[in-house]
Amino acid sequence: MKIRLMILMCTAASCTWGGEPADSLARVAAPDEEFVRIPAKYVFQKMEKTARRSGEPALAAFKVDCQLPGFEDLRISVNMENLNLLDAIEAVAALAGGRVEYVTGSAVFKASDGSVAPAPEPVKAEPVAAPASRSKEKEAVVSFSDVDQALVFIDTGVGRGSGFVLNIGGKAYLVSNQHNFMGAAKIRLNTMGGDLLEPVSFEFCEDRDLVRLELSSEDAARVKVLSLASGNPAINQDIVVYGNSAGGNVATELKGKVLGVGPADIEVDADIVSGNSGSPVLDSSGSVLAVATYITFELEFNDDDQRKQIYKGTRFDKARRYGVRIPDDGWKKADLRNFLNQTYRLVDAKHFLEATHILIEYWNANEDYEVQARQLLAAYSTRSNRVRRPYEFHYTETEQQLSMLVSLFKRNHEEFTAAVGDMDLSKQELAEIKRDYGKKSTSKVETLDNYIRTSMLSRMRRMQDGIADYDWMTRYMADAAEPLVEMAGELIRLLESSENPYERIKERL
Numbered sequence: 001m002k003i004r005l006m007i008l009m010c011t012a013a014s015c016t017w018g019g020e021p022a023d024s025l026a027r028v029a030a031p032d033e034e035f036v037r038i039p040a041k042y043v044f045q046k047m048e049k050t051a052r053r054s055g056e057p058a059l060a061a062f063k064v065d066c067q068l069p070g071f072e073d074l075r076i077s078v079n080m081e082n083l084n085l086l087d088a089i090e091a092v093a094a095l096a097g098g099r100v101e102y103v104t105g106s107a108v109f110k111a112s113d114g115s116v117a118p119a120p121e122p123v124k125a126e127p128v129a130a131p132a133s134r135s136k137e138k139e140a141v142v143s144f145s146d147v148d149q150a151l152v153f154i155d156t157g158v159g160r161g162s163g164f165v166l167n168i169g170g171k172a173y174l175v176s177n178q179h180n181f182m183g184a185a186k187i188r189l190n191t192m193g194g195d196l197l198e199p200v201s202f203e204f205c206e207d208r209d210l211v212r213l214e215l216s217s218e219d220a221a222r223v224k225v226l227s228l229a230s231g232n233p234a235i236n237q238d239i240v241v242y243g244n245s246a247g248g249n250v251a252t253e254l255k256g257k258v259l260g261v262g263p264a265d266i267e268v269d270a271d272i273v274s275g276n277s278g279s280p281v282l283d284s285s286g287s288v289l290a291v292a293t294y295i296t297f298e299l300e301f302n303d304d305d306q307r308k309q310i311y312k313g314t315r316f317d318k319a320r321r322y323g324v325r326i327p328d329d330g331w332k333k334a335d336l337r338n339f340l341n342q343t344y345r346l347v348d349a350k351h352f353l354e355a356t357h358i359l360i361e362y363w364n365a366n367e368d369y370e371v372q373a374r375q376l377l378a379a380y381s382t383r384s385n386r387v388r389r390p391y392e393f394h395y396t397e398t399e400q401q402l403s404m405l406v407s408l409f410k411r412n413h414e415e416f417t418a419a420v421g422d423m424d425l426s427k428q429e430l431a432e433i434k435r436d437y438g439k440k441s442t443s444k445v446e447t448l449d450n451y452i453r454t455s456m457l458s459r460m461r462r463m464q465d466g467i468a469d470y471d472w473m474t475r476y477m478a479d480a481a482e483p484l485v486e487m488a489g490e491l492i493r494l495l496e497s498s499e500n501p502y503e504r505i506k507e508r509l
Helices: 003-012 020-026 040-052 085-095 144-150 217-221 307-311 336-363 367-380 396-422 427-436 444-469 475-496 502-508
Strands: 034-039 063-066 075-079 098-103 106-111 151-155 160-168 171-176 188-191 201-205 211-214 238-243 252-261 265-268 280-282 288-296 320-324 331-334
Touching (some): 034 040, 144 160, 144 238, 265 288, 336 444, 336 475, 367 396, 396 444
Parallel strands (some): 063 106
Antiparallel strands (some): 151 160, 160 171, 238 252, 238 280, 288 320
């Protein structure tokens, strides 16, 4: 149910208007968000903070006082896009089945008739209901209101992920994945209530994609601290995952079951996606079983591969979702800046390899890469700050290496193309190049082509050795470096197998 319907509901609600506070609220834009099955108390907190931070004098100490019965368990769905704060408050009152009065800088939510109102029943289009009692429903999964204050939204400027606060050895830690911090341009750790956390220390797990950041006693007192589940997870055990699905900056609820259990990982069928990385995988009591971490995608086989028939139609032929279990040991304290610097090396290496791959394909006359290559050549052959470069590097030396490579490639490629254009080769002479390359003295065109190839080849070999030989801080980083080493190897093989310039000359004649 979207904005129009909620405004109609608001008009039908019983309201008491309160002069200046109400007028001020009408001048303030509501949070531009859509809340789906979110605890009402969180929505109230969001509106309260928006009012206080609006700059309106009458709202400097604005409070939301909810006197509705069942308030702690109440969950609502509401879309506040394009609403002012007054309309948003009235809409929430209507959805909660009550009315609102404005008195002395406060919004007071009351039952419609001033008496004790029953907890709202589910509404078909917009669920507004107190969850069923877990004592009556043995298999019920923990509710959002039980854990919402333990959830953390992670924003690094290059991506968004999830985290949560957990008791480990009597201390409160923010737990998440290492990969959530890869290449971070900034780190903002927001609680569900909108507060910023400022951890006092940083630790990584040496052999798993996990980090934990210890919280100060002040921060720990402002959030809920979850507990680890005792014992091993069980197959078919009910679970629920709360986190920042798809980086949407709203918490979502994903229910499922445990499909598989291992010493380090568990497999689940909850629909975790990008952004859920770092979310807690909870059992029915709200204890933490694992950290939602990665997805493996469906297997691909050639048509004649017998394994294709073996896996066809099974769940192993589709995407599989995993959580990483939290170990007692294997944690190592580190300086966060040093950790981030290593992630920057991985990001920069990836960018360098991607850019070089584009140049190699363009050099080999692959039309699919022509637009990207021309953008790359234009961006890195000028010193103007107005030209936006396709890659952002953290290390100046890596960016300088790419700039030198691009400049060298551009100069030689332009000269090579011009020289080919001046050639008047017969089919026989072209065939001789194909057959006799390297056996006779080479022409200017062949010399230029070879120089382009060998300059890229030497840089690829240096890059591959640099990634492979680097002393990565964690096993996760070492694992993340392996595909880059392989990518460099593929580019090296491509360059080595492209020694003969016949096809490149032929394409440009």
